[in-house]
Amino acid sequence: MSSLRTAATAKDAADPLAPLRDRFHVDDGEVYLDGNSLGALPRSVPDRLAEVVGHEWGRLRIRSWTESGWWEAPQRVGDRIAPLLGAAPGTTVVADSTSVNVFKAVVGGVRLAAARDPRRNEVLVDESTFPTDGYIAQSAAELTGCALRVLPAGEIPDALTPRTAVALVNHVDYRSGELRDLPGITAAVRAAGALSLWDLCHSGGALPVGLAEHGVDLAVGCTYKYLNGGPGAPAYLYVAPEHQADFRSPLPGWNSHRDPFGMAPEFTPAEGALRGRVGTPDILSLLALDAALDVWDEPAAEITAIREKSLALTDFFVHCVREYLPKALADGSVRNLTPERHDRRGSQIALRCPDALALTAELQRRGVVVDHRPPDVLRFGFTPLYTRFADAERAAKTLAEALGEA
Structure with missing residues (x-):
């Protein structure tokens, strides 16, 4: 040997x-x-999925939305992920894909920044970002009337201006594995009066993130990598407590309504991170993820x-x-x-x-x-x-x- x-x-x-x-x-x-x-x-996932399919869907059927807790699953699973990100309960919701959540966060972040200062009409993106982040940021910038500037992540602190609304950065470079300076970049963005948006796909579940500790404004991440949620598992969206009352998603679906079953023609947003929901959650994938997270209960x-x-x-x-x-x-x-x-x-x-x-x-x-x-x-x-x-x-x-x- x-x-x-x-x-x-x-x-x-x-x-x-x-x-x-x-x-x-x-x-x-x-x-x-x-x-x-x-x-x-x-190993916890197959038996749990069999229970969901055979009993909750097969026998209880529509009753499972209430009796099996399906309706609350996006926020319940989000609260299980939050401690791994250094986030408080009620700040993280599991819904949709990373790409969809990037769109919600960029547009929502621009709206938050512009409400404070109408001059803020610029989005910064690190040049080595995962491609979909760049595509989504470009589209979101066009839809919100913002300019898009693409530059190395390390140059973002010096590139911030009074026009900057949102800075979108990948915590870990997906190609090289380089870990970006989340505390330093976040502090610089906050000092400039802009909002930080972090993509945690390659760090969530692999290392401490410290969202609350470092004052991160918005974050997104997938759950099928280090959280082992399975192929196509839904992503998560984090909204800092200080922004939740004013966060306006560009995708106001019935699941993010304050009274979803009231079927009102006007949209009234739900409280807290629930504003990040859109439509009916993908229950099978969501509950597979829920079971996958059981391993994190081990001391x-x-x-x-x-x-x-x-x-x-x-x-x-x-x-x-x-x-x-x-x-x-x-x-x-x-x-x-x-x-x-x-x-x-x-x-x-x-x-x-x-x-x-x-x-x-x-x-x-x-x-x-x-x-x-x-x-x-x-x-x-x-x-x-x-x-x-x-x-x-x-x-x-x-x-x-x-x-x-x-």
Whole structure:
């Protein structure tokens, strides 16, 4: 056994989060490092879905909206996610997709800013944002009569002007895994009189976010990555308490009405984060997510412990890559794009490699599942709830073998 494999075995034996792996359907014969795209299936989900389909839908039918708590599920599940984001109860609602929530948040944020100061007619977006955020921001800016400025996230504090209404930033860069300075950028945006809007898709459930602590105004995020909610699981929208009374969604649906069953022709918004709802919730996906969140009720599943293991996993993987691929690193054919500093790294490592798309398929053939981002980036995602140090070692060794440098 190699020294790295021995080290991985020792680290796994000492890992306080190791028992949580049994809460997921994961194959010990395969290394799954794609939880930053789709999390593994929690064992609690299939039985819960069978109950929802067989009993709540199959037998109770329409009665489940009240008797099974379907109607309150968006806010109830939102309150389960809120502590993982450092948010208070009543600030987070689960509904729709991330893209739809970005649209609500950008338009709602512009309206909030313009109500304070009509000069605020500009939206800032970081240039490396996930594409849909950019598409949505462009459309939202056009619809609200705003100009859109695209620039590096680190330049946003210096680019703020009295015209800035909203700054939309990704907390973790989806390509490189770089962790953005949420406290610093948020403070600068607030000092300039604008509103901060953070996309937490690649950080929620992987590291402490501190929405309330840092004064974030608005946030969105998906639940199918580090929260393991399943394919197409609904996203969440966060609205800070100070903005809830004045937040006006551009999609005022009957589910966000103060009296949804009153069927009034005029719209009167609900109180609090419920304004973020639109139409009838996707109950099957929503309740699958609810069951997936049960793992966070375990005492060991504390977000600071998750972050500690995430950093340990990514540190160890980078060490293994250095040991197994010295030639490729020396000649530059393999390059680490993820910052090595802990305060600048999410829960993934991105390597620039030749023929990355073909290499992704070859790694999968060898039992290591990662993903590819064009043109030449391999992403290795580490989900501390179920990823082992042995997985990190095997992934690095398999990469070396696939590149002919074993």
